[in-house]
Amino acid sequence: MGSRLLIRGARILDPAGGLDEVGDLLLSDGKVAAVGVVDAPDASDGELLVLDGKGLLATPGLVDLHVHLREPGDEYKEDIRTGASAAVAGGFTTVCCMANTSPPNDCRAVTDLITARGAAVGLAKVRPVAAISMGLAGEALTQMAELKEAGAVAVSDDGHPVENARFMRRALEYASTFGLVVVNHCEDLSLSGGGAMHEGEASTWTGLKAQPAAAEEVMLARDLVLCRLTGARYHAAHVSTAGSVELVRRAKEEGLAVTAEVTVHHLLLTDEACLEFDTHTKCNPPLRTEADRQACIAGVADGTLDAIVTDHAPHTDNDKAVEFEDAPFGVIGLETALPALLRLVEQGALDLPVVIERLTCGPAACFGLDAGRLAPGSPADVTLIDPDLSYTIRPEHFLSRSANTPFAGWEVRGRAVATIVGGRLVFRWPDGLVVG
Ligand SMILES: [Zn+2]
Ligand SMILES: [Zn+2]
Incomplete structure (x- = not known):
């Protein structure tokens, strides 16, 4: 024994x-x-x-489909050991790490390194999400068969959107032949224009360069049309607007093979948090309006949004101690997700079993992970x-x-x-x- x-x-x-x-x-x-x-x-x-x-x-060990562990390349912000430590301190037993490291996870050597480091650290299970395109450049597809064999659980260029529609179509078709889900960071860069916060009433008060909800919705709508064309499995990263929630809801009603996630911070905070120019409220997609937040909560409640994620994006105090417009996007979340979500439960906004579902078997099903349940075996x-x-x-x-x-x-x-x-x-x- x-x-x-x-x-x-x-x-x-x-x-x-x-x-x-x-x-x-x-x-x-x-x-x-x-x-x-x-x-x-x-x-x-x-x-x-x-x-x-x-x-x-x-509960089943919590599963986070969307974290940035910064290794290899930016270990001064986080590495696989500190990230996996933060995960288990927050109750997460599986974390899926995005490919926008330096170098990016676009080849077998990097996937192998992440998998081996995760196993050596021996805390949360670290599951790599490999890149869609070489160098995250949106031009050449990665060798997805080989990346899957090395342990990749999905593909994404997160940090960057897949800009070109023809390339996205090819990515969906190619990934589906290996049973890999394509995850996209939806942001039409020509509309977002590097805006530091959400475009709305709050941004008129701050005078900051802002990005409209449409920057996200335009690309998500395109992706859903391409899902219909290809029949491929698609997962929308960090859905943050009322319009996006409605797009996903309709795509699911139509029967498209679509799943979606929302971050903890988009469920708890709005763009009003940016009024004091605190760079710890700068993230991408940006914090949205109260109506968007309520629509995201409703999307979690009715199952339109399958998973709650952290989009844990570590940056040092130095990185963030600059003007709001110059600060990097991103907030950490592994050690605050659970108490923040329990606040929503206490407020009566969400039921506890629903929150736990979206942190366990909900996300596990999105990427086909053997996790998120307590059945014998x-x-x-x-x-x-x-x-x-x-x-x-x-x-x-x-x-x-x-x-x-x-x-x-x-x-x-x-x-x-x-x-x-x-x-x-x-x-x-x-x-x-x-x-x-
Ligand atoms: Zn993203
Ligand atoms: Zn991300």
């Missing part, structure tokens, strides 16, 4: 299996062995760790959440190498208190990472 872990008396919430009840969870040899009422296993059968789950939620990835733990978000306590969060100083309730990956306890609150 290998090592075993028993969680006693937690509220087990497994949306994939329609399970929401107080019970026990036995993990053995890296798999879920039993759910429900579990007889005490014979201690002489090998190592057994027992965790008291009283008052805690036990599933990988033993589990997150234990204390929904009542109150605290203040302090970036100096993050395990991420960067601190660029818009949630600093927020008084929140709820956090991951134990994160289990492959049956191994890797993070425990307040002790931190569990080593060895």
Whole structure:
């Protein structure tokens, strides 16, 4: 017998299996062995760790389809070790990392490096998203068969949109022959023009160069037309406008093979957060209006949006300590996603099982990942959440190498208190990472 872990008396919430009840969870040899009422296993059968789950939620390990881990190339912002540490501290057991590193993940050597580093670090499972185009330049397709074989779970040039419609068509056709989903960052650059925030009432107050909702919607609409043409699997990254949510809703009604995600910050914040020129509110797509935020919440509630992601995009204090228009786009989110979303639950905006679904089996289904459920035989990835733990978000306590969060100083309730990956306890609150 290998090592075993028993969680006693937690509220087990497994949306994939329609399970929401107080019970026990036995993990053995890296798999879920039993759910429900579990007889005490014979201690002489090998190592057994027992965790008291009283008052805690036990959910499938959280899955984030969209993070930037900055390795290789920009390890001063984050690397695979610090990023995977931040992930497990936030309750995420699987993270899919985007290809816009330096060099980009457009060839097997880089995919292999990310996969090997992720495995060596041994915290959250690190699943690479490979590039669509060589050098993210939108001209030549990558060798997708080889990238998939090396572990790529999807393809995306995220950070950049796929600008050329003919190239996007070819990418969709090519990726679909390997069963890879194409993920696009929808932004018509001729419309967005490098705008630092959303174009609307708030931008007239700041006087900042702004980008309209249409910059996102025009490209998303194009992509959906190309999905109809090719029949290929497509995933819309960080949907952020009411118009985009409606486009995805209609595409799904039509039966197109489309899935979509929304970020935590677009569910919590609006462009009014930019009024004080805080560069920690500068992200792309930009924070939108309250009507857009409400439409995104409705999209999560009705299943139009399959996944909630962080788009964790680390930048150092130096990177961000410049004028708003000069600052790089992006905020981090792995260590704040859960408490931020629990606030929406507390406000009654979303139901807890829906939020957990969009963080587990919802995203797993988008990329076909073997994750996000607690049925016996599933990988033993589990997150234990204390929904009542109150605290203040302090970036100096993050395990991420960067601190660029818009949630600093927020008084929140709820956090991951134990994160289990492959049956191994890797993070425990307040002790931190569990080593060895
Ligand atoms: Zn993006
Ligand atoms: Zn991104």
